[in-house]
Structures are given as C-alpha cells and as structure tokens.
Amino acid sequence: MSFIRKEFYHILRDKTTMMILLGIPIIQMILFGFALTTEVKNTQVAVLAPTNDEAAQRIINKLNASAYFDVTEQIHSTSEIQPIFRDAKAKLVVVFEDHFGDKLRHNGVAHVQLIADATDPNAATSFSFYATNIIAGYQQELMGEAKNPYQITPEVKMLYNPQMIGAFNFVPGVLGMILILICAMMTSIAIVREKEKGTMEILLVSPMKPIYTILSKITPYFVLSCINFATIMLLSVFVLKVPIAGSFMSLIVVSLLYIFVSLALGLLISTIATTQIAAMLMSGMGLMIPVMLLSGMIFPIENMPVALQVLSNVIPARWYIAAVKAVMIQGLGFSAILKEMGVLALMATVLIAISLRKFKVRLE
Amino acid sequence: MEKTIQHNPDQVIVAENLTKKFGKFTAVDHISFEVKKGEIFGFLGANGAGKTTAMRMLCGLSIPTGGKGIVAGYDIGTQTELVKKSIGYMSQKFSLYDDLKVWENIELFGGIYGMKDAEIREKTDSLMKLLNFENERDKLVGSLPLGFKQKLAFSVSIFHSPKVVFLDEPTGGVDPITRRQFWELIYDATSRGITVFVTTHYMDEAEYCDRVSIMVDGKIEALDTPRNLKKQFNANNMDEVFQQLARKAKRVDS
Numbered sequence: 376m377s378f379i380r381k382e383f384y385h386i387l388r389d390k391t392t393m394m395i396l397l398g399i400p401i402i403q404m405i406l407f408g409f410a411l412t413t414e415v416k417n418t419q420v421a422v423l424a425p426t427n428d429e430a431a432q433r434i435i436n437k438l439n440a441s442a443y444f445d446v447t448e449q450i451h452s453t454s455e456i457q458p459i460f461r462d463a464k465a466k467l468v469v470v471f472e473d474h475f476g477d478k479l480r481h482n483g484v485a486h487v488q489l490i491a492d493a494t495d496p497n498a499a500t501s502f503s504f505y506a507t508n509i510i511a512g513y514q515q516e517l518m519g520e521a522k523n524p525y526q527i528t529p530e531v532k533m534l535y536n537p538q539m540i541g542a543f544n545f546v547p548g549v550l551g552m553i554l555i556l557i558c559a560m561m562t563s564i565a566i567v568r569e570k571e572k573g574t575m576e577i578l579l580v581s582p583m584k585p586i587y588t589i590l591s592k593i594t595p596y597f598v599l600s601c602i603n604f605a606t607i608m609l610l611s612v613f614v615l616k617v618p619i620a621g622s623f624m625s626l627i628v629v630s631l632l633y634i635f636v637s638l639a640l641g642l643l644i645s646t647i648a649t650t651q652i653a654a655m656l657m658s659g660m661g662l663m664i665p666v667m668l669l670s671g672m673i674f675p676i677e678n679m680p681v682a683l684q685v686l687s688n689v690i691p692a693r694w695y696i697a698a699v700k701a702v703m704i705q706g707l708g709f710s711a712i713l714k715e716m717g718v719l720a721l722m723a724t725v726l727i728a729i730s731l732r733k734f735k736v737r738l739e
Numbered sequence: 740m741e742k743t744i745q746h747n748p749d750q751v752i753v754a755e756n757l758t759k760k761f762g763k764f765t766a767v768d769h770i771s772f773e774v775k776k777g778e779i780f781g782f783l784g785a786n787g788a789g790k791t792t793a794m795r796m797l798c799g800l801s802i803p804t805g806g807k808g809i810v811a812g813y814d815i816g817t818q819t820e821l822v823k824k825s826i827g828y829m830s831q832k833f834s835l836y837d838d839l840k841v842w843e844n845i846e847l848f849g850g851i852y853g854m855k856d857a858e859i860r861e862k863t864d865s866l867m868k869l870l871n872f873e874n875e876r877d878k879l880v881g882s883l884p885l886g887f888k889q890k891l892a893f894s895v896s897i898f899h900s901p902k903v904v905f906l907d908e909p910t911g912g913v914d915p916i917t918r919r920q921f922w923e924l925i926y927d928a929t930s931r932g933i934t935v936f937v938t939t940h941y942m943d944e945a946e947y948c949d950r951v952s953i954m955v956d957g958k959i960e961a962l963d964t965p966r967n968l969k970k971q972f973n974a975n976n977m978d979e980v981f982q983q984l985a986r987k988a989k990r991v992d993s
Contacts, residue, residue: 381839381847388838388879573832580798580828581851582820 378583378591385565386595396561400553400603404546404610418502421448421465423456428476434487434513438469443505456490466492467502479517546611547699551692552666553607554600554630555637560658562596562641567654570645586731593638600634620706626699629712632719633695639726640691646733666692694718748812751776751903751934752797756806759792766792768957769806774903774936774950777929781948781965782938785985789957790938791831794905797936799823811902824852827896827904827933831911835892837881841872844880845895852899866894869927886917890924897928904928906937910944922947942978953981955988 386393420438424431439446448464450456459465470488472478479485489506493499566589569575578588611617619626640662648654669676669683670692676684687693698715701707752774759767767789774780784790795801797810799819808815811825835844842863849859867873870890875883880891889909897904906925910918922944925935937948945951945965952962961968961984965977972980 378847378851381836381843384839384843385836572837573830573834574836576800576830576832577828577834577848578851579800580823580826581848582823582853583851 378587379594382565382591382595386599396557396599397602397606399556400549400607401610403549403553404607404615417445418443418467418498419447419465420444420506421450421456421459421468422446422471423450423453423468424471424475425451425473426471426475426477428474430476430479430485431471434471434510435469437509437513438506441505441509443502444509460492466498467506469506546607546615546617547696547703548670550604550607550630550699551633551670551696552663553603554634554695555640555662555666555692556658557600557603558596558634558637559641559644559662560655561599562593562638563644563648563654563658564651565592565596566642566645567648567651571650589642589731593642596641597634597638600637604630604634617703619703621702622708625709625712626702628709629695629698629702629716629719632716632723633691636691636695636719636723636726639723639730642730643726643733646730665690669693670696691719691722694722749776750774750809751778751811752780752936753809754793754797754806755808757793757796757803757808758805759789759796759801760804765957767796767803770954770957770959771806772952772959772962774934776902776934777932778950779925779929779935779937779948781945781951782936782954783945783951783981784938784954785988788954788988790954791907793954794907794936794938798826798828798905825902827899827901829892829896829904829906829909831908833885833888833892835880835888835895838879840877840879841867841883841891842876844891845898848895849898854899862898866898870894886913886920889913889917890921893921893924897933900931901933903934903936906935908938908940910939910941918944942976942981945977945981951977953984955984960984960987 386396422435422438424435435446438444444467448459450459450468453470456468456470459468468490470490472486472488475485475487487510489503491499491503566575569578579585608619612619641658644654644657644661648657669679669687669690671687676687676693679687694715698712698719701711701715705711750773752772754773755771756769757767757771758765758769770789770793782790782794792801796803797808797815799810799815799822803816810822813821813825815822836847839847845863845866846859849862854862863876867876872887872891875887880888883891893904893906893909896906910921913921918941925937925947929935937944939945948965950962950964951968952959953968954960961971961980963971968974968980969976972983974980974983
C-alpha cells in the first residue's frame with residue numbers, strides 16, 4: 376500500500392535518523408559489553424598468610440604469575456585489611472587460614488578467604504572469579520601429585536556492594552531499553568511530526584480510516600525494531616558470548632509482545648503531545664529513565680523501597696527484562712514466563728484501547 | 740432528521756444555522772448560506788472571526804454544536820465518510836510531504852482517495868504538463884520554491900476530481916505573480932465543474948470570487964457578489980467593504 380511505502384521513504388531518506396536508530400543498539404551493546412566491563416588485568420592483591428608455608432606460597436606465586444594479578448602487599452594481621460582497602464593499595468585480599476599447608480596435607484581440607492573491593496561490582500566479580508579459578512587450578516595440581524583428595528575451599532566475600540549485578544544482566548536490559556526507545560519514541564515523533572507539519576489535517580480530511588493511518592505509521596518502526604532485536608541477539612551471542620539458554624521461540628514471542636506494548640505507548644504519547652520536542656521529552660524522560668532505573672536493569676527491584684517496587688510494576692520493561700532473563704540466561708521454558716506474558720498482554724490491550732479512543736479523528 | 744433541507748443538486752454546499760461552541764465561546768454563530776455548483780465562493784473574515792472553524796465543520800473535521808450542513812449532497816454530521824470522499828482540502832500550512840518526490844506525493848494522495856494506479860499515472864502526466872513541472876517530477880518537494888509547492892498542493896487537492904475543494908488561505912506568503920497563476924489554476928478547476936470554497940486575507944483576491952461572504956465575530960455580516968457588495972457599502976473596492984465591516988468586530992485576534 377502506497378501509504379506504508381511513504382513511511383519507509385520518510386525513514387530511508389532521513390539518513391541520520393536511520394543510522395542512529397540502527398546504530399544505537401550496536402553502540403550500546405558494545406559499550407555495555409566491553410567498555411563497561413573493567414578489564415581485570417594487573418589487579419593489586421594483598422596477601423595475609425599467617426603461616427607462610429609452601430602451599431600458601433605456591434598459590435601466591437601462581438596468582439602473581441597470572442596476567443590478572445600483582446601481589447603487592449604482604450600483611451600480617453586481619454586488622455590491616457581495612458586500611459589496605461581504604462588506601463586503595465589492593466582490590467583483593469587473599470587470606471589463608473592458620474597452618475594452611477598443614478591442614479591441607481593432614482586433613483585434606485583448607486580454607487582461603489578472598490575479600491574483594493566490590494566498589495566496582497563487575498570488576499570484583501571477574502577478578503574474584505579468576506582468583507577462585509587459580510586456586511582451583513592449584514588444587515588440581517595437588518590431585519595429580521598425590522592421589523589423596525585435597526580440598527581447598529575458597530570463600531568469596533564481597534565488600535561494599537553485596538548485591539552483585541549479574542554480568543549477563545545488561546543484554547536483557549539493553550533489549551528492553553532499545554525496543555522502548557525505537558518503538559515508543561520514534562512512533563510518537565513520527566505521528567506528531569505529521570500533526571506539526573499540517574499533513575495530519577490532510578490525512579484526516581481524506582476518507583482514509585484513522586486506524587489505517589496508525590497501522591501504516593507503525594509498520595516501519597515495527598520492522599526496524601525487529602532488525603534491532605536481531606542485531607542485539609547476534610551481538611550478544613556471537614560477540615559477547617551470552618548464550619541463549621532457553622527456547623528462542625519464546626524469546627521471540629515475548630519480544631514481539633513487548634514491541635507491541637511499546638508501539639502502543641508511542642501512540643498514546645502522540646495523542647497527548649503536540650510538538651515533536653514534547654513527544655521526545657515525554658518518551659525520553661517518561662520512558663527511558665523509568666526503564667533504566669525501575670526495571671531492574673541497573674538496580675535490583677527487590678532492594679527498592681516498597682513504593683518504588685509498586686511503581687515498577689507498571690513499567691513494561693520490568694516484566695520484559697524479567698522474562699528475557701528467565702528465557703535467555705536461566706534457560707527456563709515458556710511456562711515460566713506466563714505471568715510476564717500475561718502482564719504485558721494486559722498492558723498492550725489497555726494502552727491500545729486508550730490511545731485509539733484518544734486518537735483524534737477530528738481536530739478540535 | 741428533524742428537519743430536512745430541500746436538496747437541490749445545484750447547491751453543492753448548504754449551511755443552515757451552523758453553530759460551533761467551545762465551552763462558552765461561540766466560534767461560529769448560526770451561519771447560513773448556499774454555494775452553487777462551479778462557483779468560487781470567497782469566505783472572508785478577520786483572524787478569529789470563525790472562518791477556519793466553519794470550514795472545518797464543512798470538511799467533517801469538527802462536529803457542529805448545532806445547525807445542519809450539506810456538502811456535495813451528504814450530511815456533514817452523519818455522512819462524514821461520504822463527505823470526505825467528495826471533497827478536496829488544502830490547508831494554510833503547506834501540507835505535502837517534503838521528503839517525498841513530486842510524483843510520490845501525487846501517487847500517495849491519489850492512492851488515499853482510492854484512485855487506480857493507471858488513472859494516477861495518466862493524470863500525473865497531464866498534470867506535470869499543465870504545470871510545466873516535467874523536470875521537477877523526480878525532485879523532492881522540499882527542494883521546490885514556495886510558489887511551486889502551493890500550485891502543486893492545490894493540484895493534489897483536486898487530483899481526485901472532488902465536487903468541492905476547500906482552500907484555507909492558499910496563497911499566504913506567495914508573490915503576486917504566483918498568486919495570479921494560482922488563481923488561473925482555480926479558474927481552470929471551476930471550468931471542470933469543481934466548486935471552490937476559499938478563505939483569504941487578500942482583498943484583491945476577493946474580487947476574483949463569484950460571491951463573497953464576510954464573517955465578523957462568528958456571524959456572516961454580508962454575502963453577495965463583489966460588485967453588489969461594493970454598491971451596498973458604497974465602496975470603491977473590497978478592501979473598503981471589509982474595513983467597514985471588520986471595524987464592528989469586538990473579538991480581538993485569538
């Protein structure tokens with residue numbers, strides 16, 4: 376239909392906007408994926424080994440030898456741990472228990488504690504994970520030397536930020552944000568632009584049914600959103616190596632539903648806003664910020680004050696991100712996200728109903 | 740229908756006590772008039788007199804608070820869809836798509852009005868010839884000078900051969916020569932039986948109309964041919980007529 380074709384022309388001829396729309400997800404993924412994950416090379420490590428025996432020494436050497444760590448401090452009592460962190464002399468303190476080597480040899484079990492400065496939570500997760508691996512590697516070696524089952528139990532303790540943000544958290548988050556951005560913001564701007572330029576008047580005088588006007592405005596953004604969804608998926612699977620653990624089909628279904636909700640939101644904004652700037656502000660301030668702050672993308676919802684937790688329920692991204700996490704990261708099946716799907720479907724119905732009623736067939 | 744207006748096929752627009760209120764404010768106050776087929780009907784009035792509101796009601800964009808209106812034989816209150824199919828409309832704001840090419844705009848609006856592709860192609864060719872636009876056919880509308888755009892917008896508004904075309908201050912900001920050419924296009928349209936309903940601020944343009952109505956404060960204060968109006972108000976030109984009437988206005992620019 377010629378009207379849908381026109382909408383594509385609008386987008387295709389506006390090269391800058393199109394580049395932005397297609398580029399945003401890529402840039403965000405790369406930013407979140409690489410720039411914001413701190414490289415944990417040469418993390419400074421302090422060591423507390425009360426009995427400096429061979430076993431502890433070998434672990435320390437192994438840590439020092441790896442590219443990830445530099446053992447810079449040797450401390451002698453637990454009271455020195457706090458100052459070390461305070462003066463930023465180390466990001467990680469490795470505490471061996473008394474008589475580490477003896478216990479390991481005689482009991483087969485020894486404990487080592489990793490205390491991490493989790494001010495930067497992503498970095499802390501990564502380097503404590505590396506340290507744990509190195510210790511486990513040493514354990515493997517021991518197993519090779521003697522047949523006895525030696526067991527070193529590393530105990531990881533995160534300081535300053537006990538709620539760790541999952542490393543895979545951002546892929547669902549970015550998905551949730553980008554789709555809202557493209558669908559809601561762009562749809563509302565596109566419709567409001569017609570109002571602003573006066574072409575909407577011409578369309579309203581024409582015999583074309585308003586529902587067709589709306590559908591054809593939505594179509595190209597729907598296509599764009601699908602392209603963005605595909606880009607994000609490709610990037611996350613192949614570049615960031617975040618696997619899709621669950622069924623890809625349920626991921627697509629829930630995404631389509633979410634796109635639908637976003638488009639409906641965009642429509643609603645377009646019926647309220649009269650200028651493109653207003654539409655942009657409404658979707659920018661009204662959607663992006665709540666999505667970022669209240670969806671659980673950055674801050675865990677469980678830790679919010681009750682009022683904000685209640686508020687977060689009306690944010691579609693919250694449910695979408697939860698569903699994506701369940702499917703993509705946890706690998707849960709379709710039945711696990713029925714609740715999220717239900718909420719999103721309900722939101723879509725309500726939003727569409729309101730915006731269709733508000734979409735003014737007549738200019739008053 | 741409480742009261743049916745005697746429908747006369749020669750009367751393309753009939754307004755009877757047409758009224759529009761916004762809250763307590765009466766924008767259009769019981770206006771009545773008829774426009775005959777093929778006529779150029781000038782709809783004059785100062786800013787805020789209620790012209791645009793009246794025109795919107797006739798186009799089906801705004802529901803009348805009271806009174807009746809018949810456009811192209813259809814009731815504007817109940818047969819809006821049929822009214823919309825039979826009219827063309829050109830608004831004050833230039834309203835073609837700047838980022839579409841000339842022919843794409845024509846194709847789009849032809850399509851919206853349900854014209855067949857072959858018909859659109861054929862009529863586009865002859866329109867391009869008429870406007871001397873053959874070289875501009877593939878240009879983006881945004882790159883054309885304003886005069887070109889206005890002529891194109893008018894041609895697009897009558898592209899589907901409506902019975903009536905409503906022009907809302909079509910020549911705003913256009914130079915006198917282009918305005919002249921624009922009026923030639925209007926005359927050409929009437930010669931094909933299209934009725935023209937036009938609002939304007941330019942009193943010289945009022946002289947080109949077959950009949951003129953002048954609205955003051957939501958009411959029609961005068962309605963006749965320009966010649967009769969000048970005689971009635973003892974004026975040399977339409978501008979003087981307008982000045983005498985507009986002076987009575989109590990509403991300021993809204």
